[in-house]
Amino acid sequence: MKGWEKNIRKVVPYVPGEQPKQRGIIKLNTNENPYPPAPGVAAALKGMDADMLRRYPDPTSEVLVKELAAYYHLEPEQVFVGVGSDDVLAMCFLTFFNSQKPILFPDITYSFYDVWAEMLRIPYERCALDEEFRIVKEDYYKANGGVIFPNPNAPTGVCQDLAAVEDIVAHNRDVVVIVDEAYIDFGGKSALELIDRYDNLLVVQTFSKSRSLAGMRVGYAMGNKILIKYLNDVKYSFNSYTMNAPTLAAAVEAVKAEEYFKETKGKIVATRERVKVELGKLGFRFQDSQANFLFITHPQFSAREIFEALKIKKIYVRYFNKPRIDNYLRVTIGTDEEMDELISFLKKFMGK
Amino acid sequence: MKGWEKNIRKVVPYVPGEQPKQRGIIKLNTNENPYPPAPGVAAALKGMDADMLRRYPDPTSEVLVKELAAYYHLEPEQVFVGVGSDDVLAMCFLTFFNSQKPILFPDITYSFYDVWAEMLRIPYERCALDEEFRIVKEDYYKANGGVIFPNPNAPTGVCQDLAAVEDIVAHNRDVVVIVDEAYIDFGGKSALELIDRYDNLLVVQTFSKSRSLAGMRVGYAMGNKILIKYLNDVKYSFNSYTMNAPTLAAAVEAVKAEEYFKETKGKIVATRERVKVELGKLGFRFQDSQANFLFITHPQFSAREIFEALKIKKIYVRYFNKPRIDNYLRVTIGTDEEMDELISFLKKFMGK
Structure with missing residues (x-):
């Protein structure tokens, strides 16, 4: 060596x-x-003024943040955007999971969670799904440094009902709970309606699945303004300009095409x-x-x-x-x- | 709180x-x-098949890596690409600067270095430029956990000659030395020719300045294959798909337009x-x-x-x-x- x-x-x-x-x-x-x-995406790309690419994009991604905020009836300060939900989640791990106690996630789940934890030296513990691949919510009531799970879960497709999600969030008011809703648009009920009541809840979604934009790399997080502010602080400490101009234009069109x-x-x-x-x-x-x-x-x-x-x-x-x-x-x-x-x-x- | x-x-x-x-x-x-x-960039964007954006982009960014490798007469395994040189440098800090000893960089320099170090809890020490804003190479000969400096330096514009750069690299064979050449195309001599002789040297450049693509977010690093492999491992542990399809297409055109x-x-x-x-x-x-x-x-x-x-x-x-x-x-x-x-x-x- x-x-x-x-x-x-x-x-x-x-x-x-x-x-x-x-x-x-x-x-x-x-x-x-x-x-x-959505057809508007192709039009947005064709209509791009390539000359403007000599300039840095808007570091705040304002046009997309505002579009998402309006769509979900939120304030712009409650929305964070990144280069796919992987980028958003990586930023979340960096920002929110800094405890000596282990973070908790299911044993069968998105296989990036343990990779991020290992890479960032975050202690973690896997909680076993039951025989029918359901999350056992009580497993997440013990002391921990944070919680993350997908809903619906991947690769199982199993969805928790909102009451179970709320129970997990409510039992963890002293840590951040991230619900990774990459697949929520295909069924299940989003935890988004809980963010006003639980300031420790962050909901992450993506344009890669239901909005057909995996190739463009757009993900987002929604939560209370303080969580989003901390997340933006770390993002600005990592890479100020993540979302390029064509991506912002394409993503806005995808949201508009209801x-x-x-x-x-x-x-x-x-x-x-x-x-x-x-x-x-x-x-x-x-x-x-x-x-x-x-x-x-x-x-x-x-x-x-x-x-x-x-x-x-x-x-x-x-x-x-x-x-x-x-x-x-x-x-x-x-x-x-x-x-x-x-x-x-x-x-x-x-x-x- | x-x-x-x-x-x-x-x-x-x-x-x-x-x-x-x-x-x-x-x-x-x-x-x-x-x-x-370059005019080819506008054409590449207009010619994008938006339908293909439903698919994930190539996680290896092969088309761009190969184009850069050919341009600089390197092997593709010697090239890493990211979302602007800020993304590349953030990945470098994560990957290479994990010592208990401080990393070294100039007191007057790119103002992101201390931000990354603070964010990632990396100890660091600033070495004062002399009265004419020149790097004092001997300051970098002491024990350290890594070295980074821009050449030409920012915001001073002062360029070190290649012999001085080589001296710093040669005195630091047990740590990684990163030369941040964001502005090298406007003058000065790149340290790229040293990478075959010094396996601890990484050269970072960007499309944001000399290639008029700040709005697209493209940066790259060049070094020996082992360094690049470690960097890719961390990148794949952070976000596998960073470079979207339009970005790859645009960047390739920018390299072609000599x-x-x-x-x-x-x-x-x-x-x-x-x-x-x-x-x-x-x-x-x-x-x-x-x-x-x-x-x-x-x-x-x-x-x-x-x-x-x-x-x-x-x-x-x-x-x-x-x-x-x-x-x-x-x-x-x-x-x-x-x-x-x-x-x-x-x-x-x-x-x-």
Whole structure:
């Protein structure tokens, strides 16, 4: 080892889902939206004044913060925006989780939480989901340095009702509780309505799933003004100008397109419910996902084998080689046509 | 104070230069390029397939990394890209500066260094520039946890010659030395040619100044493959997808436009040299800046007063209310017309 290597922060990085470059694949592995962004997004990009790119963007991202605040009936000072919800969550870990006590999150959950905790040397403890992959809310009542969980949870798709979320927030008034609602637009009830009553609650959402803008990198957090102010202080201490001008323009258009938003998410939910029935007929088992994916297992067929067989057919789904979930597949809801191809392959694979 | 506030990382954030929204101003306060980005950038944005934004961008930013590697005759594994050089430098602080010993940087320098160090709880020590704002290289030979300095330095514009840079790198083989070359394209010699000989050297550059893309947020680091690998590990542990698709497309076009790049930076350098003469005639004093700004002071007129008077005339320059430099102004080199307006105002202000 070189001398300078001793001061290196050595980490085991998060491994994002595969982004295959070949064409003609059915990509159901990273929970992207099968429908394009709102038409206004393309228009905003085409209409960009490229000459203005010589100037720094607005460090406050005012145009987008205001648009989101109006959409959610909040004050602009209650909204924080970042480069995808991963950037927002990384900033949250840096800002809010500085206790000697462990932060708490589920054992089966978004696989970035332990990566951030390890990277930032934050002590953490995983609380086991029950046998039906539900969060056991009482596990989060013990002393801790902060709480984070996705709702609906990933990769399970299981959604907690708002009363359970509120119980967790109410039992943790002396730490910050982050509800990561990346998938909330596909079902479930947002904890947003609780932020006026609980100043320790932060709700994080994203444009990557329901608003078809994964490629643009936009996430946001909503909470009381003091939380948002602390978050902005750290953001300004990390990188003042995170959101570039085309991103702000595109994101504003995505928020404005309410009809298109409702229509596309309605289609995804309808497809999801239909696919649940079809997969049920094939003997697959899964919880009642409220997200844009299903987390499925089969009593006779190995998830890993199905995963490999699908890949050969250029159908990509996500497999996690981790305790408790190593016989599951996370399948993103694509278009009806894509899901029909998946189901028809599965029928053949299972000899039906 | 609320209970949850005790775990907050409380910081004094970096204050970016003003971004006034009014029109008709002469903006010489944030070292932006007065010329638009290469014509290919506008074409790339207009040609973007907005439908593809529903997919995550390439987390490896391969297209841009390869373009930069080819441009600088490096291997792609020697190049790291991020959301402006601020993002790159923040990642570097996280990755490389984890010693109990203080990192070293100049007392007068980019004002983000101490912000990152404070935010990340990294001990640091400032080494005083000499009376002519030159780095005293011997100050960096003592035991330390890492070294960072801009070359040319900001806000002074003073450039170290490559031999002095090499001396600092060579005296610090057991820590990482970062040379922040945000302004190197306007003069001075890059330390890039040293990276094969010194595996502890990282060179950071940006698209914000010489490539007119401040609004797009693109920075990069170059060094040996092991350094870059560690940096990527931390980046993937923070936010896997930082560079959005339009940014990658725009940045590639900016690198390709070599003739345009030479022409615009040539114009800025010519304007700078002419303005040096004009300001000298007015009695201003300044070092021989090699950057796209001048750092000026006047024996008879207060910098603060000139700053305020310029602002009323809608000419924005940068004033730092800090020890040793509180009678200086940092003036970005704009177009010839903009600089003529500045000089003509200064003449009137000084009764000449």
